Amino acid sequence: MSKLVVLVCGGGNGAHTAAGLSASRENTESRVLTLFKDEAERWTNMMKENDFTVQVNDPNTNKCTYIKAKPKIVSKDPAKVVPGAHLIIFTMPAFAHPTYFEAIRPHLEAGATVVGMPGQPGFEFQCFDILKDKAKSCTIMSFESLPWATRILEFGKTVEILGAKESLMGSIIKGKTKPSHDPLQSMQKIVGLRPVLKQTSNYIEPYLLTKAIVHPPIMYARWKDWDGKPLDKEPLFYQGVDEMGAKYLSGVADELMETAKAFQKKNPKLDMSHVIHLTDWYRQDYAKDIKDKTNLKTCLHTNAAYDGLVHPMIEKDGKFMPNFKYRYLVEDVPNGLVVTKGLALIAGVKTPYTDEVLLWCQKTMGKEYMVDGQLKGKDIKDSRCPQRYGYNTIDDLVSIL
Structure with a gap:
């Protein structure tokens, strides 16, 4: 199978975690789109001199695992990171979703999968409203929450996973164009063994x-x-x-x-x-x-x-x-x-x-x-x-x- 290209949208705790984990997965390219102020420049500059690390804590054993892997590119220019992306993950707060929907729309390709993680209630309504016909050619996924409790320790350098959920429910609305990579399997590859991702019967259930x-x-x-x-x-x-x-x-x-x-x-x-x-x-x-x-x-x-x-x-x-x-x-x-x-x-x-x-x-x-x-x-x-x-x-x- 061809390389899975993952675009993580956002610059917060969830984005740091998703970007680091996806960068560490085999045959996967990790990209980041962050539109907030100078976050992209700061993150890029930090990685020039430092590793990017996801620190995984196990609250039951008090042991830590350190995953070191850098996303290929962090940018505020959607034209540089959206084309060719198979999996586009929204991890920013819901109030910022419209800005990111508008940003990716001109560059969004048929067959891509757009993921709200979490989508928050109304994600699909807004997705179809802003992306219009392009949404119909994409797979739309939305998860009930973030897979982890996580926090940035140092911006652009280290993020900590405090705990991971056992399972996570998500909905899938299939588009008219079949994706090149299975959406649910691709997301499971990114998050790892835990949580186990499960598909709901429809998009209303996660709401x-x-x-x-x-x-x-x-x-x-x-x-x-x-x-x-x-x-x-x-x-x-x-x-x-x-x-x-x-x-x-x-x-x-x-x-x-x-x-x-x-x-x-x-x-x-x-x-x-x-x-x-x-x-x-x-x-x-x-x-x-x-x-x-x-x-x-x-x-x-x-x-x-x-x-x-x-x-x-x-x-x-x-x-x-x-x-x-x-x-x-x-x-x-x-x-x-x-x-x-x-x-x-x-x-x-x-x-x-x-x-x-x-x-x-x-x-x-x-x-x-x-x-x-x-x-x-x-x-x-x-x-x-x-x-x-x-x-x-x-x-x-x-x-x-």
Whole structure:
């Protein structure tokens, strides 16, 4: 088989990891497209004098493996890296997806596979909207989350994998042109043995399996009654979830399950058998990292991959204030919670937990998505809910398949 050409789009934690791993795989060429400021130049210059290293940590043994492999090219010019790419992986935040879709469109070749990792809810809607007919000649994939918990140790030089999921669900929409390399096998080659990549029945399943709904309920429960006074230290995020946080998080997850059931009942083409509750997802995907799998709260508290992760905060004079402009809200609300709310409306499912969290989030963000229980606020245009793209019925959703 010909060499697999992988283009990693983005410059953050996930992009560093995907670029390093793909560069290390046999018969694979790794490229990077990063459009943000001078990231491409900085990354390129760093690799002139240094190795590029992926540090893989095993939280169970405390041992590290070091993978050293450089991507062939890091550029901000899509004309230099898109042509000839078989696998184009989006690893940047969802708010940046439109910019990258626009950038790759003129150079995208038939038979390529475009991958959201994670795609976040609404990835396919936006993909078809911006790439138009070119999307129909490509395979479109989207995974529910990143395969790993990962962080950059030194930009352009070293990235650390804190933990890998056991399995990861992803959807595939086949294009009119057959890809030269099997999309799922190619992605498995890049990520390695873990996680095991599994294909969902359709593109809606990952929306309802989405982890984009995790952060807003945790933020809501922690800060809804905050008195506005600065804190002496940064509170733990996942491992700091209390009973109320677990209640709202589980409640939103319950509503996703009800939406999945409603879709399958109303249209058998939308098989939702892969949609599981968030608690079960944690037990499955972090099986080796979680010590106590009793319930959702214990799964969060004893997940080694979450050790030490704190709420997004702003420090000033040794005190800490919550950062409500962090991606946990600004990305996961318009590209997560608003999308799943839109799906619930189409399915005819009531969502009291989602509504309560969403109303607080949009007020805190200074946005308006939901008004009187409907997605008709002035900022819907900045979300990826199905209604924005003209998908208002189950038949509309099925038309993409």
